Amino acid sequence: MSKEISRRTFIKGMTAAGVVLATGSYLTWNGNNVPKKVKTGEVTYDVLIIGSGGAGMRAALAAAEDKNLKVAVMTKLVPTRSASTMAQGGMNGVTGVTDPEDSVESHMFDTTKGGDYLCDQDAVEYFAERAGKNIYEMDFMGYPYNRQADGCFHQRKMGGSSHPRASYFEDRAGHAMVHALFEQCLKNDIDFISECQMLEISMDGDKLNGVIAMDMRSGNLLGVAAKTVIIATGGYGRVYWIRTSNPYSSTGDGIVAGMNIGIPFKDPEMVQFHPTGLSANGVLLSESSRAEGALLINKNGERFMGKYAPEKKELATRDIVARGIATEILEGRGIGEGIHAGVYLDFRHISPELIHERLGQVYDLSLRFAGVDITKEMVPVSPTCHYSMGGLEMADFHTGASRVPGVFVAGECSCVSIHGANRLGANSLSEVLVFGHAAGDGAAAYAKEHKYEGNQEKLANDCAAWKEKFEEVTNRPRSAGKTVPEIRDAMVNTMWYKAGVYREEKLLQEAAQELTALEKEYEHCYVGDNSHVYNTAFEQYVELGNLLQVSHSIVQGAIARKESRGGHARRDFPQRDDKNFLKHTLIFKRDGEYQTEYKDVVITKYQPQERKY
């Protein structure tokens, strides 16, 4: 016998069900930053790329050319927030459209000389041959190049290049590249695993299981199974924190994950310092300042660059000018104190019209961040860490493969090495295209030839271990120890003063000891937020751990290299020493110990000469 349901009962029932469903969906809602198949663990990616900068997205597009492959890009932010967007100058590549005299030979020689002969010349040749092709390809993908009268993209000459060979979009070459690549990724429906902090690459012996990451939105630990992983996480400029032009996200996450599975950190000591960062916050004042005639002046009002580069003065290369400024500060002729110490950059003799026309951005940045109107006053500048030439060793530059099977590297986090001891302007964007492409193809080919041999159980266990660690770390009481920013600031002081623009044995040894002490303090530091939803305090804790390991490697590499070459300047060994150090440093992390080994530089065409400009 059926009981009739009255209209009122029906409405009540439906309302109750609605409330339950709505509450349920609210509580379980985590957004779509992570594809559902990743959350449920039912996908094994053929190619999983960590990092959504130029290298990461270029690799994704290359790998996804085969529609049968499952490809995803994981990023700790959302795409288009990467360091690549900040590149200003352009991307080098020989096309001859602006200067028909340009040649692959010339690009190769400029790069090798610029890198103070620490470049592997076979890799440089591979790079120079392909850089031009990638510029045409980006045109076809929609890169908004500035044009010349014949309809081709225009190329301009950058520091250290013998010919105009950098194509660009205004003074935002990197931004345009990242957005053009992102458009293509959207078009090709590439999976993005956004807002996931990569924590570890999980291995079972020598078999790759996948990647452990924290979904920032839910706090869930994800074990993403993958046949191949491409590490494209960018550089590590943040070891100098405020004294870098890099974004907050350049914390070397991928380098540490790579080192922990046995990939060596190649030439970590090779860090490029740009001479003119604002003393206030490290933001870059473009190289064009000096090109337009701005002068460097010390505390006593002297134009000092003549002492360090008698001919070129302010127009000498980045490393020479940065060292000039650092010397003035060290010898007491700088202005300001501590980490903000610097010298003056003087534009007052340049007409305000010219400043507004050609140096608009420099004018804006100085006014905004230093409160200085450069047409009337001098602005304090000091060197700022700009680029990391070192990185995870790329074992095969044709495929981007590292020495661990299934793991590939690309971009600033890798060391190919084409930049050697010092990178030329506009070579970094072309690098991410050429080797992002190579790594994407390489990983795709590997994935097609191999089955997934990882251990899903181990992957799950590694996830659980991180879950436990998260709970332990985030629930520490205030009395547990120093805060994350306190330890970071101490690390930065160590790195800037003892392993910065200038290095010397005694200070480097002190730095190594201080870092060891900081690593101890890090083990019981205070995080202060135990929420599972977007816990940026925990993220910063993870990043600091990575920065400490990177710092340790930089110092170890700097101690071992008893010479001065490119970005690495030892006061106690001021000369280049080709007899003993024309070789790459490899730092391995084995059982918690940092070990140094060496690898020969590949020399094919150009024998080392003295580097003069």
Next chain:
Amino acid sequence: MDVTLKIHRFVEGRKWVQGYSVPVSVGMTVLESLIFVKEKLDPTLSFTCSCRSSICGACAVRVNGNAELSCEILVEDLLKRYETDTLTIEPLGNFRVIRDLIVDWDPKYDRLKKIKPAIEPKPEFTAETGCKQSPEEFNKFKKYAGCILCGSCVSECNKNTLNEKDFLDPFVFVKAERLVADSRNRSPREHLQAVQDAGLWRCFNCQECTAKCPKGLDPAGAIEKLKEATFKMGLSQGVGGNHAKAIYDDISDSGMLDESKLNIKSEGFIMAGLRLPMALRLLNVGKMNPLESHPINPEIQTIKAIVKAAEKEDE
């Protein structure tokens, strides 16, 4: 001097406003003041940032009701602008909030996908030889290529606040115009059809997006350009397009709007029939008289000349 930051907090379903006092230094940006709070006062405050040189778009927030890139706007300047010692900081409007000042970008990417956000180069171009484009053609879209996807434009978009389902975000229109105006593209048609279908003509024209864009890209201007382009392609069917066409016809024919026919031309007879009460009110106050023949503006020759000049300018 100290500034009081009143920050709208949202953590795991709990919502509150929390005040923090931060010492202001020369050149201190809003982002630096937030970092000060996180590092010195309260590690639980959450926000995103990356480049701190206004190019990555990660740090946009609402300060005193207006979207700003927190890395480029100075605390001092805002205190002067608003003549206050307190700043209210909220997450961007018209986004789902995930936590504190962090908002959800996923639905926005889905909306970007709607307009087919990549070029299909003309058949004469190849990936090996690139494309050709004159500097003049490049100038037509270069402004719109400067979008950094910060979301400032949509934060105060009145149309999105009213109903986001039948419209797009201003930056999506900027992306569409960047592609439509790019001469390398085979045809602008599919982007135009997509924006037309997604509510192009529903823009309120309030100009909030243009006022808020930290890069000065003028999204409202992009929307106008797209409207023009849909006209030229003959894609502008629908109320918005018909309305614009009716006004254009009236002005070029008589120099004056014919209110009694405008609505019929825009919406058609059936929909216009529903407007009868309004028509009666207009009749009542003497704004419309269907019995009278439509007057012609005495300056009609001048007006025709202006229309012609404007059209010529457009070509």
